[in-house]
Amino acid sequence: MLLGGKQVDIKQVAVVTRNQKFTRLLSSILADWKFFTVDDISAAKVVFAERGVELPGYDGQVVWLTPMPLSEGSFLTIPISLTSLYHLLEIHLFPTPRRHIRVAMETVVDLKLENDWLEGRLVSLSGRGGRITCTHEIPRGKLLDLELKLAGRVFRMPSEVLYCIPAGDSPGRSQPQIGVLFKPSNDQDFGLLQNCIEKTCIECACARENILITDPCVSWLELPVDL
Numbered sequence: 405m406l407l408g409g410k411q412v413d414i415k416q417v418a419v420v421t422r423n424q425k426f427t428r429l430l431s432s433i434l435a436d437w438k439f440f441t442v443d444d445i446s447a448a449k450v451v452f453a454e455r456g457v458e459l460p461g462y463d464g465q466v467v468w469l470t471p472m473p474l475s476e477g478s479f480l481t482i483p484i485s486l487t488s489l490y491h492l493l494e495i496h497l498f499p500t501p502r503r504h505i506r507v508a509m510e511t512v513v514d515l516k517l518e519n520d521w522l523e524g525r526l527v528s529l530s531g532r533g534g535r536i537t538c539t540h541e542i543p544r545g546k547l548l549d550l551e552l553k554l555a556g557r558v559f560r561m562p563s564e565v566l567y568c569i570p571a572g573d574s575p576g577r578s579q580p581q582i583g584v585l586f587k588p589s590n591d592q593d594f595g596l597l598q599n600c601i602e603k604t605c606i607e608c609a610c611a612r613e614n615i616l617i618t619d620p621c622v623s624w625l626e627l628p629v630d631l
Contacts, residue, residue, distance in 0.1 A: 415439045415497060418448035420457055421469065425613075425621040432609035433486070436507055439493060450496050452480075465496055469624070483626040486602040504531040505601055516549040517542060524582075526552055531598040533566070533585045541568050541580040550584065555600040555607070562587045599628035 417439050419427045430452065431441040445451050445462050453459055455470035468479040480488055490505045506528060513526040513536055524538035542548070546565045551558065563584040571580050588594060606627055610617050617627075 416442050416448050417493070418442055418445045418451045419453075420445065420451060420459065421454035422457065423454070423621055423624070425615060425619065426624045428613045429606075429609050429615055429621055429625075432613050433605050434493075436605060436608065437490065437493070437505070438508075450493065455479075467492055467496075482624050484624060485626045486605055487598065504598070505605070506530040507601060507605060509604075511552060511554075513550060513552040515542075516551070517546065527581070529554075529601065531594060531601060533563070533583065535581055535583050537579045537581050539579060541570060542582050544568060547587075548584070550586075554597075555603045557596075557600060559593075559597065559600070561593070561597075562589070602626075603628045 415438065417434060419430050419434070419441055421427050421430075434441055442448055445459060445464075448464065450465045450467060451459060451462060452467050452469060455468045455474075459466065466478065468474060468477060469482055469484065470479050471482045473479065473481055478492065480492065487505060507530075508528055509526060511526050513524050515522045515524055515536070515538060517540075522538055522540060524536040526534050526536050528535040536550075542565050544565050544567055548563055548565065550561045550563045552561075553559075563586050566583040566585050568583075569577075569581040571578055586594075586597070606622065606625055607617060609615075610619075610622065615621065
C-alpha cells in the first residue's frame, strides 16, 4: 500500500449528484473509510456520479449511481449497498483489494480469556475481525470470547488472536494492541455483523452531517433494518 502523499493522492475520489444532502452524506461515509473527496473531479481517481449528470472534460473512471442496471460501464444501483461501494473502491484503487468494510471506531469491548474478563477498546472493525487495545498482552493463537454493542445490538463472538503489539511510547500506544479473527459458529453471524457495520456507518455519517436518518436522501443507501 502506498504511504504518505502518494497514498492520499490515490485515495482521492469525487461525488457528483444533484442531491446536495446525499453528496454530503456519501462524502462523509467515504471519509470514514479514509478516502478523500475532492471538488475538482480532474483530481479524482474515481468519480461517483448520478446517472444523467454531465462531467465535462473528465475522462477517468466513473461509477454511475443509477436506479436501473446499465448494460455497460461501472455502476451502483440505488439504493446503494455499502459493501458493493467498498468493493468497487478497493478494486479500482488498490492492487490487493480487501473484501470487507473496515472502519475506525472507539468503543468498549469485553474480552473473556479462559475464566477472566478483561476490558478493552475496539479501535478498528471489519466483518471478519478487529483491533483492540487492552491492559494485557495476549499471545498469538489464544482463543477468547468478545462482547461488544453495535447498532443497538450486543454481539458475542468467539475469536482468535492473530497478533499482539506491545505497548510503546508513541501516542495511542500506551496499551498493548491485539488483532483478532472472528470465529462464529455460523455464517449468519457474519451477515448480521456486516449489516450492523453498514448501519453504523450510515448513522454516524448522518449524525456528523446533521441529517435525520428518516431524511429522503438516506433512501439512496441500502439501510439494514432487520437486525
